[in-house]
Amino acid sequence: MDFGVAAEDEAFRVEARGWLGEHVGAVTERRAWERALGAGGWIGLGWGEGGYGNRTASLTQQVVWAEEYARAGAPPRCGHIGEKLLAPTLVAHGTAEQKARFLPPIAAGDELWCQGYSEPGAGSDLAGVRTRAVREGASYRITGQKIWTSLAHEADWCFVLARSEAGTRRHQGLSFLLVPMDQPGRIEVRPIRQMTGTSDFNEVFFDGAYARVEHVVGGEGNGWRVAMSLLGFERGVSTLAQQTGFAQELARVVRTARETGAVRDPVVRDGLVRLWAELRVMRWNALRTLGSTGDAGAPSVAKLLWGGWHQRLGELAVRVRGAAGGVGPVAWSASAPYEMDADQHLFLFSRADTIYGGSDEVQRTIIAERVLGLPLEPKGDMG
Structure with a gap:
């Protein structure tokens, strides 16, 4: 098998290496770095021709960018959950309105996301989630707890897997909801101190937090299918x-x-x-x-x-x-x-x-x- 990079992709490598050489170290604040990536057109390379990313790159070019990014010693991303996980999921399962609302801010580095999957009693067994989402008119009210939530202390939004149909079990009755994190008194984030001394992970408590009905991805009750699709992008x-x-x-x-x-x-x-x-x-x-x-x-x-x-x-x-x-x-x-x-x-x-x-x-x-x-x-x- 030929694992080499085609000659036409070398120009892309030169451009990527040059941009990283100019910017790595010049921007140190995490959100500012995300916006710099967005302004340079480097977010959303693999989203396809939908017009929501900054540029379209072939699969080989995406590999080139990822490898050059690592070789340059570029900062760890705080926008990767939105770009690499949520965005491809919206491209595959989202409505036109959801794509238009959420993809451009991710591509610009303006909105950060976290993932609300694991729970204290449902880590590896994701189908055992107990967080509940109850429909109230034009919104869902979400109650429950998530854990090991990376970057929740910085995120603007969280995509949450919750049980939206009472009485259902396992993979049935789950929904995939997009939840704003700026809900004082309804969402509490508690950092988890690791043995490395850092706190990259968090507990997140939802106490009647709201999500709009139009922000359910894939339709009510189809959360398991959407969640598994997202994990395929990981x-x-x-x-x-x-x-x-x-x-x-x-x-x-x-x-x-x-x-x-x-x-x-x-x-x-x-x-x-x-x-x-x-x-x-x-x-x-x-x-x-x-x-x-x-x-x-x-x-x-x-x-x-x-x-x-x-x-x-x-x-x-x-x-x-x-x-x-x-x-x-x-x-x-x-x-x-x-x-x-x-x-x-x-x-x-x-x-x-x-x-x-x-x-x-x-x-x-x-x-x-x-x-x-x-x-x-x-x-x-x-x-």
């Missing part, structure tokens, strides 16, 4: 950008191993080679399945591969440091106990890689049932 082109970041982390660990002399340890050396080879395999697999609609297990396979790989990289990173002088993964200074270096952050944060976005157990079940055709796993009563 592991597309962005996977390749993620792997570019992984390659940079691996290169840093290799440099540290050389500097400390840990590379002379045959076990460390074997681990580095294995990680390098596995990362190359992940890239070829991602390119092979990119844009594929017929491989139901491809996203689950990819998640299994990179989740475990990234954890092993974090473990090796602190092992390499420890070989230099006994520096462990939690050896913070007494004056600044939560200031850690990149390797320590990698080790701690990667512990969650096999849980968030669908745990390894869930991914294996999906592969077993949907790809291998094995008997369905019994599901408990989640109400």
Whole structure:
């Protein structure tokens, strides 16, 4: 298979690299960076010819942009949930009015989104959601709790999966609602402090929050179909950008191993080679399945591969440091106990890689049932 970039895409790469070279570091505030991306025409590359994105790019060009973005060390995005998850879902399932209302502000970097899926009793088992949406005239009133909600403390809007039909169970009676976050007294956001010292995730409490009837995507009761469609967009082109970041982390660990002399340890050396080879395999697999609609297990396979790989990289990173002088993964200074270096952050944060976005157990079940055709796993009563 030919995984190369065609000659006509090189001009796109040169333009992307040049723009990133001028702007990375010049804009530091997160929302300002989103607006800079919008003004440069770099948001919405994969939305198609609907006229809502800034420019149209081929699948190869989207890969080029994602990889150049990672190579440039550009800031983590706070608008990616709107661009990469909600926008393609609206393109596929939204009404003309919903597209006209929500896509342009995302493309401009003006409105930020968060995802209201997981709950304390419905994380990996998303069909067990208990948050309820009750129709009251031209609005729905939403009551319940979401958890692990990335960027909820910054978001303007949240797309929420809620049970809109009383008495229904599991996949039935769910709706996909677009909810404004600026509702004091009706929506409360509580940051969750992680062991890295950061608070990227949040609990979100809905106490009679409203969503307009015309902001139900896909029609009332069709939330499960829309929600599953959205999850299909979660592991597309962005996977390749993620792997570019992984390659940079691996290169840093290799440099540290050389500097400390840990590379002379045959076990460390074997681990580095294995990680390098596995990362190359992940890239070829991602390119092979990119844009594929017929491989139901491809996203689950990819998640299994990179989740475990990234954890092993974090473990090796602190092992390499420890070989230099006994520096462990939690050896913070007494004056600044939560200031850690990149390797320590990698080790701690990667512990969650096999849980968030669908745990390894869930991914294996999906592969077993949907790809291998094995008997369905019994599901408990989640109400």
